[in-house]
Amino acid sequence: MSIISGKDLKKYYLAGETKVEALKGLNFTLDPGDFAAFVGPSGSGKTTLLSLIGCLDKPTGGVLEVCGTDVGKLDRKAGARFRGEHIGFVFQDFNLIPVLTVYENIEYPLMIVNPLPENERRKRIMALLEEVGMTDQQHKYPDQLSGGQKQRVAVARALVTRPKLVLADEPTANLDHKTAYMILELMKKMRAETGTTFIFSTHDQKIIGEAERIFTLEDGELTGTSRTGDNNNA
Amino acid sequence: MLKIFKMAVRNTHRYARRSLLIVSLIAVGVIFVQVYMAATNSYKTLIISQITDSMLGHLQMHKKGYLVSVENVPLNMNLTTEQTARAEAILKANPMVESYSTRIKLGGMISNFAETTNIRLAAIDPKKEFKTAPLLPSRVLEGNNNLKADEVLVPELLAKGMKLKTGDTVVLVATNKDGSVNGKQFTVGGIIETAPGPGGRDGYILLADAMELLRMDPPEISEIAVHLKDFGKLDTAFNALAKAFMQEKTKDGKPVFEIHTWEKLSPFASIAKMIDMMTLLVKIMLVAIVLIGIMNVMIMSVYERTREIGTIAAIGTQPNTILAMFMAEGLCLGLAGVIAGNIISVVVIYGVRLLHITFSFGMREGFILTPSVNPLDFSIISAIVLAVAVFGSLQPAWKASRLEPVKALKSI
């Protein structure tokens, strides 16, 4: 039933001759619709874990199943297809495509990755623009937007293909506290409407409270998991 | 697909200065090649038509073995009456042949009773000859170009040396093929201008006069010159005629005739070849410019946009699509260069025409360089540049499509 399950998940990097053990055998599961956070100090392995779940990198050992697929076995093409179909990404630095407008950035996955007919695309994009409150900015280019606005566009882009899972590595690290909070609220709202599973990583204690499930990472090991009710908002 | 090109175009705008630079570079290369080709082609065509239309003709037929001993103007290498008739039948049957002219070439002496010197003569039928070498009448500097019986057209330099004028009486002396010498009195009918190349210093008399002088009975012919309807189809015509002529065999099975294009007959052909070589060299330089330029720009682009590539790869863009995106960008740069280059080339080529640049060839001056826009050359050069632009972006685009998303996303 779980959407993600990791069994003895390991990731080693080779930095020259030395082996860096970024993940030292993690065991965990996430359920559909979870709003979860990976927390931990810098270097604890948050980005590494999200890259593995996002099928951007392969585990060194153990098994990682995402949406019922053993992602360690996907090749480059299958990996790209899998990401396009099941996963949305929100990045710390927003990573919008600078030559495309807000509208076109959200349209990109439906154009290049999972093609949809024009009128269908338009409907979806307009609805999402409305949801993230960017309808009146849709013709602007990314460099004309504030950080918070960019991240809202990024959230819309991540959701436009209706993925089962949205991964966000430190989505608020480049935003001020108020904006960060708004972005998390937005993600939560979208989760409520679409049932999409959201996973984000952060080391910002203040926003950790927004998560409903918290996985604490320390030095490549899972040192704690906790579940909170959705009742500790500010 | 359209979207990919739209993104490619916008990405070229993004690095406007760099794109402008490479587009200008390609454009300059294209202009250089197009103008160079137009100019050399104009020069070449003009010179070739001068040579072929002044005396040579486009093709020539002789008895097998004539050409190797052409310097001695041999008389024992002539075509018999029947052989000539066979040759004429073949030429008449070929629709690509516009006209032909039968000639007797001979060497002899010319005397004005005070001086005697060597002369080479071409004996012709003016009607046929003027059709086959249409510029010949214009080479007659003085006197009447309508060659009549007992008249000789004397080459310019010889006339100068012997102080001959139109209307003067001269004696031509020639040895016939049995070795007996015969002379005949002629009137100078005109002075003929020197033309560069073989046969450019020949005097002209009528065929009938030559036969009398050489005591030829039955008549013989040493050379048949051919003028084609379309010089552009020289090779096709040559192949067709060569095939037909090779079928004519002597009793012991050897070919009767030999046939040559003007290229085998005139030293200018090697100059024309050299011009073609230079054109090839210039084309290779263009290819190198485009290749290095585009590769350089695309390598920079991929390097600078590594994170962006990581992003689009992460959100599910297939490697092949990424490859196509960058190749499209290279193609757009190439296309912009080609369009700009071709437009400016057309302007420059017509500009050159307006300038009335002149050059001289042989004794003649005042040939005007009239380069023209050759659609075939333009298309070929454009196609080459576009192909090279795509090829040049292949390696950087390939690299982009193979980037590991995690690593690409981390780069700054």
Ligand SMILES: Nc1ncnc2c1ncn2[C@@H]1O[C@H](COP(=O)(O)OP(=O)(O)OP(=O)(O)O)[C@@H](O)[C@H]1O
């Ligand atoms: N490509 C790599 N090569 C070598 N070592 C790496 C590589 N990527 C990460 N590491 C190491 O793996 C460990 C975990 O790194 P990771 O980026 O996952 O941490 P993080 O929790 O995301 O840290 P931060 O909060 O600073 O982003 C660190 O010790 C890091 O140095």
Ligand SMILES: [Mg+2]
């Ligand atoms: Mg990190």
